Structure formats: structure tokens, C-alpha cells
Amino acid sequence: MMETSEDTLDPSDWNAFRLQGHRMLDDMVDYLEHLRDQPVWQPMPENIRHSFQQPLDSGQSDLESAHAIFMKDILPYALGNVHPGFMGWVHGGGTPVGMLAEMLAAGLNANLGGRDQAPIEIERQVVQWTRKLFHFPETASGLFVTGTSMANLLGVLIARTALLGSGVRHKGITTNNQQLIAYTSTNAHISMAQAMDIAGFGSDALRRIPVDQQQQMDIAALELAIAEDRKAGMTPFFIAGTAGSVDVGAIDNLIAIAELCQRESIWFHVDGAYGALAMLSPDLAPRLQGIERADSIAFDFHKWGQVPYDAGFILVRDGELHQSAFASPAAYLKRESRGMAAGSPWPCDFGPDLSRGFRALKTWFTIKVYGAEKLGQVISNTCALAQYMKQRIEAEPLLEPLAPVALNIVCFRYRSADANRVNADLVAALQESGIAAPSTTIIDGQLAIRAAIVNHRTTASDIDALIDATLALGEIVAKNAQPQAGRGLQPRPTRFHDT
Ligand SMILES: *Cc1c(COP(=O)(O)O)cnc(C)c1O
Numbered sequence: 001m002m003e004t005s006e007d008t009l010d011p012s013d014w015n016a017f018r019l020q021g022h023r024m025l026d027d028m029v030d031y032l033e034h035l036r037d038q039p040v041w042q043p044m045p046e047n048i049r050h051s052f053q054q055p056l057d058s059g060q061s062d063l064e065s066a067h068a069i070f071m072k073d074i075l076p077y078a079l080g081n082v083h084p085g086f087m088g089w090v091h092g093g094g095t096p097v098g099m100l101a102e103m104l105a106a107g108l109n110a111n112l113g114g115r116d117q118a119p120i121e122i123e124r125q126v127v128q129w130t131r132k133l134f135h136f137p138e139t140a141s142g143l144f145v146t147g148t149s150m151a152n153l154l155g156v157l158i159a160r161t162a163l164l165g166s167g168v169r170h171k172g173i174t175t176n177n178q179q180l181i182a183y184t185s186t187n188a189h190i191s192m193a194q195a196m197d198i199a200g201f202g203s204d205a206l207r208r209i210p211v212d213q214q215q216q217m218d219i220a221a222l223e224l225a226i227a228e229d230r231k232a233g234m235t236p237f238f239i240a241g242t243a244g245s246v247d248v249g250a251i252d253n254l255i256a257i258a259e260l261c262q263r264e265s266i267w268f269h270v271d272g273a274y275g276a277l278a279m280l281s282p283d284l285a286p287r288l289q290g291i292e293r294a295d296s297i298a299f300d301f302h303k304w305g306q307v308p309y310d311a312g313f314i315l316v317r318d319g320e321l322h323q324s325a326f327a328s329p330a331a332y333l334k335r336e337s338r339g340m341a342a343g344s345p346w347p348c349d350f351g352p353d354l355s356r357g358f359r360a361l362k363t364w365f366t367i368k369v370y371g372a373e374k375l376g377q378v379i380s381n382t383c384a385l386a387q388y389m390k391q392r393i394e395a396e397p398l399l400e401p402l403a404p405v406a407l408n409i410v411c412f413r414y415r416s417a418d419a420n421r422v423n424a425d426l427v428a429a430l431q432e433s434g435i436a437a438p439s440t441t442i443i444d445g446q447l448a449i450r451a452a453i454v455n456h457r458t459t460a461s462d463i464d465a466l467i468d469a470t471l472a473l474g475e476i477v478a479k480n481a482q483p484q485a486g487r488g489l490q491p492r493p494t495r496f497h498d499t
Helices: 014-033 046-051 063-077 096-108 118-133 148-164 190-198 219-231 254-264 275-280 319-324 359-370 372-395 419-433 460-479
Strands: 141-145 180-185 206-209 235-242 267-271 296-300 312-316 399-401 409-414 439-443 446-452
Touching: 014 063, 014 096, 046 063, 096 359, 118 141, 118 312, 118 359, 141 148, 141 319, 141 359, 148 180, 148 190, 148 235, 148 267, 148 296, 148 312, 148 319, 180 190, 180 219, 190 206, 206 219, 219 235, 219 254, 235 254, 254 267, 275 296, 275 372, 312 319, 359 372, 372 399, 372 409, 372 460, 399 460, 409 419, 409 460, 419 439, 419 446, 419 460
Parallel strands: 180 206, 180 235, 235 267, 267 296
Antiparallel strands: 141 312, 296 312, 399 409, 409 446, 439 446
């Protein structure tokens, strides 16, 4: 049992607590130092899964034994996105510095809804850096949120307020007799449709414009859709360009969208969930040209920025408008010019959350310690690795590329009969092998093995491991109706499995 003082949750023996804390820190440093010795992922045994379905226990247990359960039953069965072999979906790798910053933030237990405190100045510092990065004016506002799904929703709500005025917040959209329509490409992330749904417009009010050969939104088709909607009496109000599409990493023609939005007086939003931070890389930043003209940009520090989850962000050109979309007066949130209630506006005036964690600290530490230049190099490097992977695929007769490699995402497949089923099985077998972890997507009806290189730890040897394992397992899977996962391959040793 952890010895707590009689009346509080603090330890009675601070020295014992300190020693145990150091052990926990050491275990995590060991884990990060030796990631490569472990499988990327391994399926969780059923008995462990069941061990987390116990009834609520009213008694205490000691910190040491809870930590032992963490090491034995939780840590080995995490998804593995910290691992250099992880290439599924779009997941950030996190960093040791980010981990320590999270600990400091948790120790402070700061609530960043508002009030006069240094943690909010840190969030404002990150907002200021972000403005500069995207060439936004000093009057632009920014806010940490959970992720880009939330940031996209905020973008829609702010655009709604821009068009209808803040009266819409009281009367609701149903009293407005215009039908508001938004546009994005068929490549856009599903959170764009969810944003329209949650905002009350319905996902049918989001037009999905086809993409061209380069997987970019077809601007002529976009113009046509807007003209047709106007003719039908509807009100186009929002266009979301994508900077780094989740399927293939395509970047829409942001300059053309900016110009169209200006001409048509439509809100220009950019979903740059992972791609927007390519601004940190001098060789990639020119590809994002036009982003500096956006009305709002949604992106994540927790993907390419390597900040530990979660650290989503929205940047809004017109800070006053942003505030008018969310600020709400309440007696218990009264502002003062001195004392703790000073420092208005507060972060809670820019979004739906009142209680907010200190996401800014891990972001500030990451940028401060590693530097913007090094973070930009990491981003460039993941794109160089994607080009290397593309070359390896092109050199293998049994492999076939399925999409252009614009940034850091490579889509390909193993050539075989019944290719969709074989490649789905192959990806599951790769994941279960613990060697490499891509995910899947569908491109023009074809199931693709999709490798998104986001993690700063990934090197050319991890790309080789993925390609070699794909060839070895592909042969087995293509021959077998019901392949055994990982058969014929030596998985990475499971170093932390039994500790
Ligand atoms: C990941 C992603 C999202 C969703 O972001 P979350 O942080 O997971 O909410 C939205 N759009 C794109 C393009 C993405 O890659």
C-alpha cells in the first residue's frame, strides 16, 4: 500500500516516493533508449485484456505494484507509434523531452482556461511563433485544442459567425433562411464532414470535389459546384483546402483556392493536420504557398511536430472575430485589471473548453530544446525516406506503387491475384510480425499498403525492413488462404514482455 498521509493524497514518506518516482522515470528512459529491441506492436493476450475488466476496488494498492502492472501489461501492448518501424495512419513519435515536459505540466496541474498565470504566457508564446511561421498578422489568434478534428470544427463555427454575425449564437442556424454550403476534396479527412454535422449544417452540406491526377482538388470542378449552388439559391461559405492529405499526402493548390475564396467572398480554411508544419522545412515550405492567405489553419503539433499527444491547434487570421464566435460572459468568469482575474482575453474565450490542460508546455519545450531548424530537418528527412521507399518499390517487380509520393506517404501493393484480399492479409501479417507497421487505404478501388513516415526515429534500415518483410510475407500470404501471421520470419525480440 502506498503510505499516504492521514488526511491527504500526498505520500507520508516523500523519500520513498521520490525513489519510486526515479524508478518509473528510469524505466521510461530505458524503454525509449531500447525501442529498437522490441516489436513495433504485438497483439494483447486475452488474459491481460480481461485483467482490465475487474470491478471497482475500494481499497488501496501501492504505487510500486501499479507501476509493475504498467510495465508488464500496458507498456508492451501499446500501439507502438514511438517505434521507428511504425508507419500506420499518421501518428507522431513523441520525444524524450516531450515526455519530461508532460511530467512537469502534470506537476503544476495548471488549468489554462484563463486567469493571470505564466502558463498562459507560454501558450501565447506558441501562438506568436505560429503566427510568424505562417506569416499571419499580429492580430491573429491561436488556440490549443485536442486535435485537428476539433480545430476543423472550430474553423466551421468561426466561418459561420463571420457570415451570419454573432447573433447566430443565440438564434441558431435554423432561423437563418440561407442554406450554407461548404466544399472540400474527396481526399479530405472525415473530420471535415463531422465538423459540418456537429455544427448543425449536416454533412450533406459539404460538397466533395473530385481530385485530379496529382490528387489535388480540381479547381475547375470546385468553381462549377459553387456556381451551381449559387444558382440554386444556396450560400457557399467555406472551402477547406488540404495540406497533406491523409491518404497520400497531397497538397491542394492553395494559391488557387485562396484566389477563388477572395473572389467569391468565401472563408478559406486549411486542414494542415500533419502537413502544415512542413513550413518548418525550407525545402518544403514553398509547396505550401497560399497557406499564408488562409482565414484559418488547423494542424497538429502531435504529428510531424513530434509533440506527445495531444496537441492540436487552430490559427485564425481575425482574432476579434474568433473571440466573438466563442466568448461568453458569466459572473464567475468576470475579468479584472488586477489580481488573478486579469489578463483578458483568456483562452476560454476562443473555444468551447473552459478547463484546459497545459498542452503548450510540451510544445514550448519541444520547439525550445530541439529548435525549429532541427524539427524542420526531421520533416524533410521523412520525405526523403518516402522517396527512398518509392525507389525500392519501383525496383521490385513484385511491388507496385499506387499513388504519387508528394510528401512522406507511400501507397503501394504486392502484385498478386485477388490483390485486395492478399494485401489486407499482408498488412495484418506485417503488423503481427512486429517488424514494421503500415496501415491500409483504398485508392481507386484498390487496397493499398500505406506507409506514412512521420516518426523522427525512422531510418532507411526501417524502410528496408518493411520492404523485405513485405516481399517475404507477401509470398507466403499470396500462397495461403489463411496465412499464419509472421510465419517464416523472426520477429523482433520482446525485451519488455516479461519484465
Ligand atoms: C490526422 C488528420 C486529421 C485529424 O486530426 P486529429 O488530430 O486526429 O483530430 C484531420 N485531417 C488530416 C489531413 C489528418 O491527417
